[in-house]
Amino acid sequence: MTSDARTLLQVSGLRKTYRTGKAEFVAVDDLSFSVRAGGALGIVGESGSGKTTTARMLIGLERPDAGRILVQGEPLAATVRGKAARLARAKAVQIVFQDPYLSLDARISIGATIDGVLRLHGLTDRADRAARTKELLAQVGLGEREATALPRKLSGGQRQRAAIARALAVEPAVLVLDEAVSALDVSVQAQVLNLLSDIRRDTGIGLVFVSHDLAVVRYVCDEALVLYRGRTMEHRPVADLLTHPGHPYTQLLLASVPRPGWDPDSISRRRRELDPLPAAGAPGGRG
């Protein structure tokens, strides 16, 4: 694979093995993909398939045991020492988790959190920061009242949008969202999903969108990669994947989305056929 100028993220041959005592467990194996400017890749798969492990490797929270990650052509450093390196990594990739509290400081208002991020990234003028904070919050549909509120004084959807604004404040090349809309009410989820498609269109940021819900992935992404037990089952344009799912596992994921005529009995039968010994007893996953 060659990386042209517009490729923001290039991942090749990624592997992650977890060791617990003597037991080894390969959580992600031989994973490759790229995301170009304005592109959005969905990573889908059931619980325990390796989605979060992948996300954590992309932001350097987890160290791959093989493979490499290039952001705008530069390798994501294995270790970061010093402030400059830390800031450079933050500018490369930002993440938003399912739980927005993980990226917001509970003790200060969300406006102050964003102001702090801007200062850290070199915006020294106070008035400039205030203007930019306002702009970022407006972009995610939050106003003055929310800016001065502590995270716990906001609704779940407002908190999640604040976490997205915080990530955008860094102006990262790539934004990773790990189940970032899964816990939201549909009406709020719809607001956040609309926001994500606007951001993509307006900023040219690259999105990596992790979810187990294909209906949501279809809405946000143009490509999707299906992970199963850490391995890539298929990786294709979303529309294509949904109309002609190639792998039985993709077909199963698709059939699993509730809708009229949904048949959970046949879904669980098919799941057992695919996987006669389900991740039995495997801890850690949600499934």
Next chain:
Amino acid sequence: MALLEYEALSIALPGMARPVLDGIDLTVSAGEVVALVGESGSGKSVTARAALGLFPAGARLEGQVRVDGTDLVGAEATGLRTVRTAKASMIFQDPRAGINPVRRIGDFLTESLRVSHGWAKDRANARAVELLTAVGLPDPARHLNQYPHELSGGMLQRVMIAGALTAEPRLLLCDEPTTALDVSTQAEIMAILGRLQRERDLGLLLITHDIELAAAACDRIYVMYAGRIVETAPTAELFAAPRHPYTAGLLGSSPPLSAPDGPPARLTPIPGAPMGLLDSASGCSFTARCRFARPGVCDQSPPPLEQHGTALVACYRADDLTDAPATLAPTATVPNSTNREDS
């Protein structure tokens, strides 16, 4: 007599501007699967817990909630105990929150049999194995000796369902039982609940914020907004022709999976945020978010639930909106100037 009957149940907390629940009427019969849907904070969990006689501390209660004829509002200790140990069981969203992490699965499952029913250990263990088999766990005898952290979320939720069945209840209250699970595990859990419900002729109340799941799994749906039921109808009707603008809004916010090809249209979120307990409205609680609201009509007094075809709907404009398309896209039907589409 229905298995579960709410009759004008209201629950009010001191210092709040509106009741947590306001005149809830809801029934679930044996053999019936009924959904209660609504956004976060609408009062779904409070409703479910009331069926076990669990009310918020300090609450003022009115009306009734009966399980198999026993009213739980002001029930005596024995009445409460009978309902909780023999008639109704509850399954929660997060299985890890409901189980002691340092005790084995077997102890969790056999405790009530041994303590409340005085069963001997072997008999209780045999029953636990039977229940774990019924919920489709691969290796029941081994699971009895395992600790919660050794099981995945989906497996642990099956253990919780097994636990809910130990008392052989006739009513299952499921409060977001699959919300913490991935879609294929969700399907497995729903398959198990559906099978048990049919085999045992249980009444099942499924609480969920996922209206698509409710539609896929239930016979009838109640839609709750700010502590009131705003619409109830058989599933097919509700889905094909939602009559309350809030129901239509919930359906319109769900990303479509099966929409025609091409990039999906922009989603239509319900504007604004749900009403908290410190907000109140003199008329329909949804007025502030409703693009069909009419001043002088909708904001006067709460609309009663009235029959419209097979549905009961609490909306003054339900008749005008009946012919609107399913999504209630803004058409000639009066978006008026007092709507608040902000925040």
